[in-house]
Amino acid sequence: MKWDELKTEPCSVARTLSVIGEKWTILILRECFRKNTRFDGFEAALGLPRAVLSARLKTLQEDGVLEKKINPEHAGRFDYILTKKGRDLRPVLLTMLAWGDQYMMDKPTMIVKHTLCGCDIVPELYCPKCQNKLEAEETRVVEVTQSSPL
């Protein structure tokens, strides 16, 4: 497989990477989730070259993850806003956050709150039936089409 054929691979992980797998992309999305929505905001927060930022914002729009909107009180200034498809990437970033918090930080840095009930959330997967937290070994991916299991 070639890297630029990811989008047509028979694997959902590969196809997701075709959208968020380029250098800097996930960090740009992190800024969007933080409501940092402008070109120079991304640049200031991340320090990436403008040409790369420009290219990433373009493909994220093409992939339907971000929408470019004219800033209401300032034409010639733009906001890059997450679409539903983009907001639905939040679990990906939250699981990365949880893993990084556990393994890459001296001490935990984050608490995730559920805004409906106010409780603390461990961004882990739970079994909807028995309610147990899923350990790494306790899930099995079953193939339903031609795609390879995980």
Next chain:
Amino acid sequence: MKWDELKTEPCSVARTLSVIGEKWTILILRECFRKNTRFDGFEAALGLPRAVLSARLKTLQEDGVLEKKINPEHAGRFDYILTKKGRDLRPVLLTMLAWGDQYMMDKPTMIVKHTLCGCDIVPELYCPKCQNKLEAEETRVVEVTQSSPL
């Protein structure tokens, strides 16, 4: 920030990317989860250049995600095995799988089974208190140290 300073950023997402954010890395891990554990197995499954594969396997070992083990019944052949730290990346891949299944596939390709109770799992985040599935908007990350919220 420079890309190679990710590891010291005050953000768990950034630090996680320092481990899994390079080109091909997540796909190599996907193969490990599929029990494809050998150098030429990675090469055959992914078609990436050997030099890149070699470099990625080295850093994954340095980061404690993979262990290189001599194949018991075949010296001079090696298995790259996920450590606990590596297996704990499974939720990251599962959330990517779920997103890709929803947005990048013609029809769903995967069912995730809980091996303890046998039920189907939607790899989404659930609230441990009210048991509701968390929608994108319903979580809030609260800062506990100097790190920026998500």
Next chain:
DNA sequence: ATATTTAAGTTCAAAAAATGAACTTGTCAA
């Protein structure tokens, strides 16, 4: 015992991508 194949790499030149600085264009504010 020797030759061949296979696995797991390394090396290196060419191509592609990222980087950083300078330049452009369109608003807004003084």
Next chain:
DNA sequence: TTGACAAGTTCATTTTTTGAACTTAAATAT
């Protein structure tokens, strides 16, 4: 109407990736 700022583009340099050929060691076949 001048100056500053936001949002880019352009382009030369550096870094990374790629793909092919080469290396080394162990297993297998002759």
